[in-house]
Amino acid sequence: MAATLILEPAGRSCWDEPVRIAVRGLAPQQALRTSLRASLRDENGALFRAHARYGDARGELDLERAPALGGSFTGLEPMGLLRALEPEKPLGQLVKRDVRTPVRVQLEVLDGHDPEPWRLLCQARHERDFLQPGVQRELVRAGRVRAALFLPPGKGPSPGITDLFGSSGGLCEYRASLLAGHGFAVLALAYFRFEDLPEHLNDIHREYFEEAVDFVLQHPKVKGPSIGLLGFSKGGDLCLSMASFLKGITATVVINACVANTIAPLHYRDMIIPKLVSDTGKIKITKSGFFNMMDSWSNPLEERNHQSLIPLEKVQGPFLIIVGMDDQGWKSEFYAQIASERLQAHGKERPQIICYPGTGHSINPPYFPPSRISVHAVLGEAVVYGGEPKAHSKAQVDAWKQIQTFFHKHLNGKKSVKHSKM
Incomplete structure (x- = not known):
């Protein structure tokens, strides 16, 4: 069974709403050395990134229950991958000017912890809207x-x-x-x-x-x-x-x-x-x-x-x-x-x-x-x-x-x- 990235809600959500992030189908060894990575580009093309290391022997990783062992943050933070996004260039600041378009977040699950090389297991894109339906x-x-x-x-x-x-x-x-x-x-x-x-x-x-x-x-x-x-x-x-x-x-x-x-x-x-x-x-x-x-x-x-x-x-x-x-x-x-x-x-x-x-x-x-x-x-x-x-x-x-x-x-x-x- 291949690793699968589960997002709830799937596909898109409003920016001020939490997203549940989980990974299923990890092999036993993968579960002990899994890394998650998030990235997005703002309206000017500037790159923002965050990553976290996890270890869970049960084959399923749920960020609502699993604390990060290191990376951009540590501890139990279900939304840590988004709040910890940092600009690639110093002094960058994430600001949304055109609220009519969503922010597209790329999420990746990788086999390995730093400083080991990472191998991509699965990925998903999630859109974060600023206009709820009907606004x-x-x-x-x-x-x-x-x-x-x-x-x-x-x-x-x-x-x-x-x-x-x-x-x-x-x-x-x-x-x-x-x-x-x-x-x-x-x-x-x-x-x-x-x-x-x-x-x-x-x-x-x-x-x-x-x-x-x-x-x-x-x-x-x-x-x-x-x-x-x-x-x-x-x-x-x-x-x-x-x-x-x-x-x-x-x-x-x-x-x-x-x-x-x-x-x-x-x-x-x-x-x-x-x-x-x-x-x-x-x-x-x-x-x-x-x-x-x-x-x-x-x-x-x-x-x-x-x-x-x-x-x-x-x-x-x-x-x-x-x-x-x-x-x-x-x-x-x-x-x-x-x-x-x-x-x-x-x-x-x-x-x-x-x-x-x-x-x-x-x-x-x-x-x-x-x-x-x-x-x-x-x-x-x-x-x-x-x-x-x-x-x-x-x-x-x-x-x-x-x-x-x-x-x-x-x-x-x-x-x-x-x-x-x-």
Whole structure:
């Protein structure tokens, strides 16, 4: 009996869904020295690879029960081959821009362990989709708003969310497209470095975000009378500003965000909100030559930064603040504490804060390989973002569930997602 690679679901699945991987029909000696290898190429042709060594004398290898003995990871990790994918070229980062096409993952089963030569026993290809069946994608070119709207299956209306990424700019759709598969109408909003939008953050005006919120609220397939906000990094402090100054916001989730306006001044009508003071002279350089930005940001509570602080006490509706405790981009845990103290000082309810040990700055949906070091879009230099791979990946799975539950509760009035314990 030849070795066979079994995937459940077979053929294809959504990116944020786990895949069961098993191998059947291994000869006794093969079962003691089996290696599995995963690889994919991104939209630019860059190669990402991972491998793991296994030993199981029963002739069947199930990654839900068999721990990896070595390779790209060790221990029991059923999805380790995907979360541990590493770029062939240094500093590469797996990002999905065109969500209309799947990511094709090649899986191979080999006879042998390093440093022995491997012999291919069997292989399979699995497609990982970003659009669940029935999810609709609409390009948005309404007034100044440049975005993509994702509508879940069914007639609707569905609870609405506006989704913002950080200082890399452009239009990032992968998180919004996946979230739409869980019952939300999600607007992936670009705000600079895209089409005719400003090239630099210095030219950003809050009126643009107000127009985007109005667009979502007025859409016939969005359930009113309010929406939620989801923001990461720079997009997080923009979401806090939106929630503080704009109407129609019920629930706000921020991932590793600051409580002050960062990087560039924010214009609004006849006022300007200054940026948090930073000192590039305090950027640390690691032994490998990478930038660590954490100490370059000043304390938001210092008198010189008072004008840049976001007036969270004006927000109507609850917060969920997600924190990576090994965030090397900036002091996310400290900022979350400031947010909590400020809200309670003004008689507001304490925000829900979830802190994940060993987790870095870039918290993505499940099974994205952690981005620990990458080239910063503004600085043009390699920046350390932190995170221990296994802990970070586990946090991404749980945070994704927490985000869904929070929005279902405060936009739909229900809970529908079970949580794993961290």
